[in-house]
Amino acid sequence: MRTFSAIAGSTAFFIAAPGVVAGLVPWLLSDHYRLPWSTVPGFVPAGGVLIVAAAAVLLHAFARFALEGLGTPAPVAPTEKLVIGGIYRHVRNPMYVAVLSIILGQALLFSSWTLVAYAIIGAVVMGSFVRFYEEPTLARRYGADYETYRRNVPGWLPRLTPWRDE
Incomplete structure (x- = not known):
């Protein structure tokens, strides 16, 4: 039952967070209805x-949270275990990087400078959230395991x- 709850919670959070941040907002900010899209070759x-x-990558990262961590990326329903498998063996913040x-x-x-500016603002917000909330929270919750992971x-x-966690 815990796995089902984790999958359901992760799915809801996927729609609410990256679905809005990487889907709805860029769609609203861009000239998405204008064709052809970019005229710059390539x-x-x-x-x-x-x-x-x-x-x-984003879908894989969300699946790892539900199946490996038995929780969600949402702070209100965190994982039971530290998620360090799959894409998390390459980068600690694959969801933010993917978004x-x-x-x-x-x-x-869309050849949109507005979306470039939005990405820069998003990177500052996400980086600040990771630095001032996520990292201290994970260090408290998972202790030495997180510090080892963070160093590597x-x-x-x-x-x-x-x-490789050896």
């Missing part, structure tokens, strides 16, 4: 690839080889 395919790849990548992919797709896995720029 921007549309590059933006599309970035969006699809980042969406796959920002989706926004930047849309900036390419970068927060924002993924490592090429996966970290």
Whole structure:
């Protein structure tokens, strides 16, 4: 039953958080209805690839929270275990990286400086949230396990080889 609750909670949070931040808001800020989209050569395919790849990472990260951590990314329903598998072996904040990548992919797709500015603002907000809330909370909750993980896995720029918790 705990797994079902974690999946349901993660799904609801997926719609409420990244669905709004990386979906609804960029759609509202862009000239999404204007065709053709970007007229800059290569921007549309590059933006599309970035969006699809980042969406796959985001879905994987959410699944890890539900299936490995038995919880959700929402602060009100945290995981029972520290999530360090899958994509989390390469980067500590794959959800934020993926959301920002989706926004930047849309900036390419629509040739939108507004979305670039939105991504920059989002990066500052997300980075501040991680630094001043998430990291201290995880350190208190998971102690030495989180500190070991934090020392070995970068927060924002993924490592090429996966970290092995040995």
